[in-house]
Amino acid sequence: MDNAFIATTFDWDHRTPKPWQMYANKTFNKLRVPVRLSPAPGHMANVEARMNLFHLLEQVIAYGVPGDVVDLGCNAGDSSIVMQRVLKALAPDRQLHAFDSFEGLPEVSGSDRQDGVYAKGYMAAPLEVFRRKFDQLGLPHPHVHMGWFQDTVPQYLPERIAFALIDGDLYESTRQVLPAVYERMAPGAIGMIAVYYDEKVLPRRGLSGGYRSPGVKRACDEFFAGKPEDVRVLYANEYSNGYFRKR
Ligand SMILES: C[S@@+](CC[C@H](N)C(=O)[O-])C[C@H]1O[C@@H](n2cnc3c(N)ncnc32)[C@H](O)[C@@H]1O
Known part of the structure; x- marks a missing residue:
């Protein structure tokens, strides 16, 4: 497409x-x-980040990796729109599941608080805005799971996942979803991590806190220690992306 x-x-x-x-x-x-x-x-991303999303999702479909698609931290729907358009064109039988509080970030605690980047309620986007965008584009609505990841993910994550976008910005939000998503990913499935910033790969002087989202990489480093996969960096200008492919 x-x-x-x-x-x-x-x-x-x-x-x-x-x-x-x-x-x-x-x-x-x-x-x-x-x-x-x-x-x-x-927007919540830039054109490079959307291109990365497009190509990674298209790849799992082209290779026939089994499973559904999840957007963890869908916000006002822009990432879900990219994913749903790809699914509509190439894999209409696959389901898209979109998760968000629709009240922005949760209470910021522990190491996220020490980072001093985010605050509760930051980036809040109401569900009506999400729904309206899908209506305006004539796209099928995804399955929407409204609430905190810790409550919705254990209940509503699909059994088999071919592609996941993990975009929760915080250490805690990333840490909460990674194990459940990873466990359900089929071999060859891809997890894309938004705002994954690794200064050893691409140092960016002057990049502000939100673009660095330091908790995201910290949660990934912890989770992938001792696992066969590692998170690689994809260039996305001020929004760096990470991704891993399940073995
Ligand atoms: C950067 S935005 C997502 C942007 C979206 N993926 C896009 O690319 O357009 C992060 C979203 O994650 C949600 N979020 C973060 N932590 C969460 C949690 N623990 N439970 C539910 N939603 C959470 C926020 O409400 C916010 O809408």
Whole structure:
């Protein structure tokens, strides 16, 4: 399938400057200031991260890895939209399960608190917004599991998983879901970890806290110690991604 929808659905192809930005751009131009304003994208990821998601999911389908697909931390639905479009085109029998509190992050505790990056309720996106986006795009709604991962994941995670996006930002949220997801992954299944930042692979000076989400890598390091898989880095500009393939 083509993946141009990633640009057009999320307005990444071309964002037309607002009138005041056009005016400012003309002034910058006259003054030979190399700056050009355009509206901010306002998404939870960037185009590189969506491309990574597209290719990894397409890969498990192309290789016939059995199982359903899960989005752990679906927020307002953009990652689920990418996944559902791929499933609709290539594997309509596979089910997409989307998990989120729809009230943002949980109480930040332990080592997450020490990181000082996040606070409770951060990134809250209501379920109505999620549903509206699927309606507007005419896409089938995924199975939505609203609540805290610790309550929903043990009950609603599908038995066999071919692909999982793990995007909980916190050490605790990542730590809570990894064992259950890993256990259900078929051989060859892929787990993609959002905001997985490894400064040994790609040091980025000046990257702010949320893009580093240090708890995510910490939880992965702990979980994968002694396991045959390891998490590799995929470039996604300010949103670095990690992924592993189940042996
Ligand atoms: C960065 S956002 C996800 C972005 C989305 N995957 C995307 O790419 O568009 C992280 C989401 O994880 C959810 N989340 C984090 N920890 C959670 C937990 N323990 N239980 C339920 N939801 C959680 C938050 O509510 C938030 O919506």
